[in-house]
Amino acid sequence: MRVAMIQMDMQLGKPEANFEKAEKLVRMAAELKPDVITLPETWNTGFFPRENLKEASDVDLEQTKKLFSRLAKEYRVNIIAGSVANCRDEKIYNTAAVFNRDGEVVMEYDKVHLFSPSGEHEYFEHGKKICNFELDGIPCSLVICYDIRFPELIRSEMLAGSKVQFVVAQWPDTRLLHWDTLNRARAIESQSFLCCTNSVGTAGNTKCGGHSAVYGPMGECLVLGGEAEQILMADMEIGAVDGVRDSINVYRDRLPEVYKI
Structure with missing residues (x-):
């Protein structure tokens, strides 16, 4: 599975400009012939405008679906369309959408863990389910930003069969040590690509802070971005996951009856 990650810069509270830019960047990424294209968190609004958030949000993913369904079909590529501020039933969610090569929506996911230090929980609604799906027959999963600090969520998605964990974020440069460490740790403990x-x-x-990356199931870094807007490419050999899980079988050796979570 070849992935092209769009490490995007966006304008706070200006969705039309951000949609225009996202389309341009996706078209650039598609020319590199990846299997999957990814975008970051809340790229339609930035994270996040307190004033006029509802007006700036997509409505039930209407604009997101219209654009990325068309692009996925045009280029025959899977798209992890990051997440967007999304108004649904008069409430605002931080929602990710996944499109297959036919332009079909294969998964929608509302961010479960809202970042309380920034007040995200005061403006957005919590999601209530994990996110597992398949792309080209490969079992995948997805979380959004702050979710990565909750290993029980990641493990739940792994137990549902995932071999590739996608993370979309707007992570600040002041906590890049945490970003790099947590992502590598989740790959190692899950024995999956991340x-x-x-x-x-x-x-x-x-x-x-950028630093978009792909980590392998032994924690090896396949690609690491800088702090500027760019498109990063990496190839993931999915068969390696089974080999690592067979050699150190943490899934077999778990004792869930002991854990108090």
């Missing part, structure tokens, strides 16, 4: 796509640029007073 593809983490972060944004760059400044949203309000927050500067996002």
